[in-house]
Amino acid sequence: xxxxxxxxxxxxxxxxxxxxxxxxxxxxxxxxxxxxxxxxxxxxxxxxxxxxxxxxxxxxxxxxxxxxxxxxxxxxxxxxxxxxxxxxxxxxxxxxxxxxxxxxxxxxxx
Amino acid sequence: xxxxxxxxxxxxxxxxxxxxxxxxxxxxxxxxxxxxxxxxxxxxxxxxxxxxxxxxxxxxxxxxxxxxxxxxxxxxxxxxxxxxxxxxxxxxxxxxxxxxxxxxxxxxxxxxxxxxxxxxxxxxxxxxxxxxxxxxxxxxxxxxxxxxxxxxxxxxxxxxxxxxxxxxxxxxxxxxxxxxxxxxxxxxxxxxxxxxxxxxxx
Numbered sequence: 001x002x003x004x005x006x007x008x009x010x011x012x013x014x015x016x017x018x019x020x021x022x023x024x025x026x027x028x029x030x031x032x033x034x035x036x037x038x039x040x041x042x043x044x045x046x047x048x049x050x051x052x053x054x055x056x057x058x059x060x061x062x063x064x065x066x067x068x069x070x071x072x073x074x075x076x077x078x079x080x081x082x083x084x085x086x087x088x089x090x091x092x093x094x095x096x097x098x099x100x101x102x103x104x105x106x107x108x109x110x
Numbered sequence: 111x112x113x114x115x116x117x118x119x120x121x122x123x124x125x126x127x128x129x130x131x132x133x134x135x136x137x138x139x140x141x142x143x144x145x146x147x148x149x150x151x152x153x154x155x156x157x158x159x160x161x162x163x164x165x166x167x168x169x170x171x172x173x174x175x176x177x178x179x180x181x182x183x184x185x186x187x188x189x190x191x192x193x194x195x196x197x198x199x200x201x202x203x204x205x206x207x208x209x210x211x212x213x214x215x216x217x218x219x220x221x222x223x224x225x226x227x228x229x230x231x232x233x234x235x236x237x238x239x240x241x242x243x244x245x246x247x248x249x250x251x252x253x254x255x256x257x258x259x260x261x262x263x264x265x266x267x268x269x270x271x272x273x274x275x276x277x278x279x280x281x282x283x284x285x286x287x288x289x290x291x292x293x294x295x296x297x298x299x300x301x302x303x304x305x306x307x308x309x310x311x312x
Contacts, residue, residue, distance in 0.1 A: 021115045022245060024124050027134075036134045043129040045117035065118060071125040082129025089131055 005056040006097040009083065011047055012090060019044070028091060037089055042066070042074065046082045050092045055083070164241040166292050167223070168251065171237045173285040179227055179234035185276050186225055191269070198272055199225065205273060206240055209258040216254070219244040238280060248290060 016029045026044040028037045039047060045065060049058045059079045066073045086092045174182065186199040203222035210220040223239035242251075263270040280286055 019115050019117075019120065021120055021123075024120065026117070026120075028131075038132055038134050040127060040130040041117055041120040041124055042127050043131040045121060046129055047131075048117055065121070066126045069121055069126045073126055074128045078129055082131070085129060085131045089133060091131070 007055050007094040008052050008097050009050045009055050009058055009092050009094050010052045011050045011092055015091065030090060033090060037091060043082050043085065047086055047091060054097050164243055165245045166242040166290055168240040169237055169289045169291060170280055171235060171287045172280045172283040173233045173235050174283060176234060178279060179236055182236050182279050183227060190272055201269055202273060202276060205258060205262060209261060210254050213257060216244060216246060236280060
């Protein structure tokens with residue numbers, strides 16, 4: 001799914017999360033589709049950041065969080081790859097940013 | 111062990127890795143039914159009533175002669191306890207739930223789910239199921255049984271002898287198999303932890 005940096009990204013409605021720290025994962029249950037998913041810690045962090053903010057803001061916080069951790073960070077592009085995985089599984093939804101639209105209209109010559 | 115942990119805390123423990131998310135095929139159902147024939151067709155009260163969630167099931171399975179299987183069946187229903195009306199099976203269930211991990215942090219995490227008998231033409235398969243609500247290693251499980259039996263022997267010798275009789279019926283058989291089946295999808299109860307209210311705090 002192609003994402004625009006201004007798109008707002010939200011976790012799917014009604015999603016239920018259950019961390020399983022002893023296995024290094026978090027289970028995510030999607031009751032609307034009766035699907036169970038497993039997320040590693042990185043994907044879990046990414047999902048929890050998807051609270052309706054624009055994609056760029058989520059990316060900034062995600063990358064800041066990973067940079068603050070000890071040890072090697074994932075390779076560049078981890079955010080995009082992770083978001084695409086979540087979208088492919090139906091765990092996140094996107095919506096056009098209304099503020100971005102207004103800005104575009106304002107900037108568009110008549 | 112608590113599951114109240116945030117993704118940042120888990121990342122701090124494990125380090126950041128490449129994001130990975132995938133679907134779990136948690137259950138496969140068919141519409142088929144297994145037919146049972148003969149005089150021992152329908153098993154009464156064969157359902158397993160589990161409240162809460164299980165992390166694993168221990169299955170102790172033995173293929174017994176009809177005579178030994180009948181002894182198991184008789185043992186389960188016999189009421190030899192000092193307490194009136196308490197069957198041997200109830201005592202076994204109490205041992206599993208109350209005594210098995212009583213002296214450890216895993217106290218109360220085992221449940222006796224039942225003993226089930228499948229009739230065959232020449233043999234019978236007897237299967238005892240014990241549910242574990244928390245992940246328990248095989249070593250912890252084995253030593254818990256040793257301690258529970260020792261404690262029972264010290265406090266109630268007659269009960270210990272009854273339990274030992276039952277365990278011997280199953281475990282002394284050369285066909286016995288003990289399996290630990292992990293229930294991945296049941297490790298988390300998936301109840302009440304939404305994005306908005308979950309322990310992640312997001």
